[in-house]
Amino acid sequence: MQEAGTKKYSQQRQAAVRAAAAVFAEKGFHGAGTKDIAERMGIKQGSLYYYFKSKEEALGEVCLYGIQEYVEHMATIADGEQPFEAKLVATVTSHLSSYRERNEALKVYNDERLYLPKARRSRLKELGSDYRQRLEGIFEEGKANGAVRQSVDCHFAAQAVIGMCNAWGDLIVRDPDLDLFMVIQKCTDLLINGFTKKP
Amino acid sequence: MQEAGTKKYSQQRQAAVRAAAAVFAEKGFHGAGTKDIAERMGIKQGSLYYYFKSKEEALGEVCLYGIQEYVEHMATIADGEQPFEAKLVATVTSHLSSYRERNEALKVYNDERLYLPKARRSRLKELGSDYRQRLEGIFEEGKANGAVRQSVDCHFAAQAVIGMCNAWGDLIVRDPDLDLFMVIQKCTDLLINGFTKKP
DNA sequence: TTCTATTTCTATAGTTCTATAGAATTCTTT
DNA sequence: AAAGAATTCTATAGAACTATAGAAATAGAA
Numbered sequence: 001m002q003e004a005g006t007k008k009y010s011q012q013r014q015a016a017v018r019a020a021a022a023v024f025a026e027k028g029f030h031g032a033g034t035k036d037i038a039e040r041m042g043i044k045q046g047s048l049y050y051y052f053k054s055k056e057e058a059l060g061e062v063c064l065y066g067i068q069e070y071v072e073h074m075a076t077i078a079d080g081e082q083p084f085e086a087k088l089v090a091t092v093t094s095h096l097s098s099y100r101e102r103n104e105a106l107k108v109y110n111d112e113r114l115y116l117p118k119a120r121r122s123r124l125k126e127l128g129s130d131y132r133q134r135l136e137g138i139f140e141e142g143k144a145n146g147a148v149r150q151s152v153d154c155h156f157a158a159q160a161v162i163g164m165c166n167a168w169g170d171l172i173v174r175d176p177d178l179d180l181f182m183v184i185q186k187c188t189d190l191l192i193n194g195f196t197k198k199p
Numbered sequence: 200m201q202e203a204g205t206k207k208y209s210q211q212r213q214a215a216v217r218a219a220a221a222v223f224a225e226k227g228f229h230g231a232g233t234k235d236i237a238e239r240m241g242i243k244q245g246s247l248y249y250y251f252k253s254k255e256e257a258l259g260e261v262c263l264y265g266i267q268e269y270v271e272h273m274a275t276i277a278d279g280e281q282p283f284e285a286k287l288v289a290t291v292t293s294h295l296s297s298y299r300e301r302n303e304a305l306k307v308y309n310d311e312r313l314y315l316p317k318a319r320r321s322r323l324k325e326l327g328s329d330y331r332q333r334l335e336g337i338f339e340e341g342k343a344n345g346a347v348r349q350s351v352d353c354h355f356a357a358q359a360v361i362g363m364c365n366a367w368g369d370l371i372v373r374d375p376d377l378d379l380f381m382v383i384q385k386c387t388d389l390l391i392n393g394f395t396k397k398p
Numbered sequence: 399t400t401c402t403a404t405t406t407c408t409a410t411a412g413t414t415c416t417a418t419a420g421a422a423t424t425c426t427t428t
Numbered sequence: 429a430a431a432g433a434a435t436t437c438t439a440t441a442g443a444a445c446t447a448t449a450g451a452a453a454t455a456g457a458a
Contacts, residue, residue, distance in 0.1 A: 006434075008425085030229035031314065033415065047436045049417065111310070115230065149392075156385045159370070160363065167362025186355045193348075194393030205404080207455095232445065246406050248447065 016041060016051040017065050018103065020058045025104030025173065029059055029112040060120045063113045064127075066105030070098045071127045078134040084142035085196065089188045091135060092165060096184050099169040107173050110166050132158050139195070152195050161191060215240060215250040216264050217302065219257045224303030224372065228258055228311040259319045262312045265304030269297045270326045277333040283341035284395065288387045290334060291364060295383050298368035306372050309365050331357050338394070351394050360390060 019040040023032045034055055035045040052058040077090045098106055113124055135158040142148035148157075168183050218239040222231045233254055234244040251257040276289045297305055312323055334357040341347035367382050 009434080012435085028227055028229055028314070030227055034417085035415080043435090044437060045415090046417080046419095046438075050435065053417095055416070115227070151388075153385060156382075157389075159367075160386070160389060163366025163370075164359060164363050167366050168358075171358070171362075183355075186352060187359070189350075190356075190359060190390075190393040194389040198397050208404080211405085233447085234445080242405090243407060244445090245408075245447080245449095249405065252447095254446070 013051050016048065017058070017061045018105075020052075021062045021065065021103060021105040021108055024059060024062055024108045024112055029055075029108075029115045034058075056116065056120065059108070059112060060116055060124075062105050063109040063116070063124050066102060066107070066109035067124065067127050067131075069102070070094065070106065071131045073098075074131050074134050078138055084138065084145070084147035085192055087138045087142075088161075088191055088195075089184075091138070091161065092188050092191070093184050095162075095165040096169060096172065096180060096187070099172045100180055104173055107169060110169075132162065135161060142196070147197065148195050149197055157195060164191075212250050215247065216257070216260045217304075219251075220261045220264065220302060220304040220307055223258060223261055223307045223311055228254075228307075228314045255315065255319065258307070258311060259315055259323075261304050262308040262315070262323050265301060265306075265308035266323065266326050266330075268301070269293065269305065270330045272297075273330050273333050277337055283337065283344070283346035284391055286337045286341075287360075287390055287394075288383075290337070290360065291387050291390070292383050294361075294364040295368060295371060295379060295386070298371045299379055303372055306368060309368075331361065334360060341395070346396065347394050348396050356394060363390075 016037070020032075020037045023036045023040060026032070027036065033045075034048050037058065038045045038048045041048075048058075052061070073094050074091065077087055077094065080087065080090075082090070109124070113121060116124070136154045139148055139152065139154035139157045143150060143152065143154065164187060168187060172178055172180060172183065215236070219231075219236050222235045222239060225231070226235065232244075233247050236257070237244045237247045240247075247257075251260070272293045273290065276286055276293065279286065279289075281289070308323070312320060315323070335353045338347055338351065338353035338356045342349060342351065342353065363386060367386065371377055371379060371382065
């Protein structure tokens with residue numbers, strides 16, 4: 001069995017997670033077979049179970065991989081010293097870029113995580129809440145220092161930003177030719193005009 | 200076999216489509232079994248094939264059911280005489296309300312239609328394009344008569360509205376206690392502030 | 399009622415999929 | 429090179445699922 005410390009093992013396991021991410025993103029959790037994942041790695045179906053105890057575990061790993069770093073990045077943004085608008089731009093940029101960089105894992109987190117059993121979902125839930133709360137905090141801070149209109153509901157606003165980014169993220173994953181920076185720029189434009197005061 | 204004209208048949212078939220919609224929305228196309236759908240109708244698994252030639256056909260019907268009326272409604276809005284803002288409000292209202300009224304079918308259209316074979320998807324694609332184009336037209340009209348800022352990209356704007364509505368629609372389907380009209384009001388607020396000129 | 403058409407049921411063939419066991423191979427270290 | 433550990437393979441049990449065929453039940457019309 002695996003010695004979790006092995007360098008080769010963890011590299012290959014990372015590859016397994018990425019392969020699973022790609023396949024789950026394309027076919028969905030239930031639509032994807034363990035055979036599809038294995039094939040993408042160039043190994044046989046049964047061999048996949050050297051890396052995962054079950055298909056569900058694979059999904060769990062993909063979701064975690066998909067959201068983890070990106071939540072950490074949000075913490076950095078939220079705790080920073082920048083003004084509201086810069087934080088919003090940074091958030092949208094980070095969120096949308098991660099759809100490209102980390103490939104399909106974030107999409108899988110969004111679309112398939114509900115198929116995980118509750119126990120496996122709790123850690124993901126924490127991370128998701130963490131993200132949303134920090135984003136909410138950015139809006140609250142913005143309201144406090146006058147950048148954001150008083151009528152804005154911060155909880156709604158955070159949800160709206162996340163929802164919009166995910167919707168565009170879907171298109172970004174599906175269409176590799178879509179201009180990422182164009183999308184980032186237009187999204188932030190919309191949000192800034194939508195939430196901040198006019199000079 | 201079925202005589203398509205029978206009143207009872209079409210009623211029961213409608214029930215079958217709705218049952219399929221509910222199950223597909225909850226478990227996804229591949230995660231759902233024909234048994235689940237049949238059970239929800241109170242019939243046995245095999246009997247379902249009296250109404251559908253295949254599971255795929257069921258999905259096709261659900262998607263069609265999910266988007267059809269709602270596209271027709273959009274045509275009415277787009278061709279109307281109202282000013283830009285009223286059209287935008289009507290669009291968002293129609294879109295989000297249909298997540299409640301027509302239950303889960305629209306969610307299924309959004310999330311599962313890609314699992315249909317191309318042939319079956321073409322009609323849906325038409326309807327979807329139709330919707331987006333008309334929405335784009337509303338923005339163009341708005342630009343022409345000065346309501347919408349000149350810097351707005353109408354194609355982007357239409358996609359953003361759709362994406363935002365779908366994201367909230369997901370939450371609306373998942374959480375029946377979520378206040379629909381609150382969401383509608385806040386979404387339109389954001390969009391109007393984001394896209395129109397300030398007085 | 400009796401005949402006919404509609405709807406549902408039972409049973410099953412045939413397929414596909416997950417997970418496991420144990421053998422075979424490859425890599426690492428001594 | 430030989431031993432031991434890590435990785436992959438083959439083969440398969442066992443479960444689940446789709447779709448079909450034909451029998452049974454139900455409802456409607458004559």
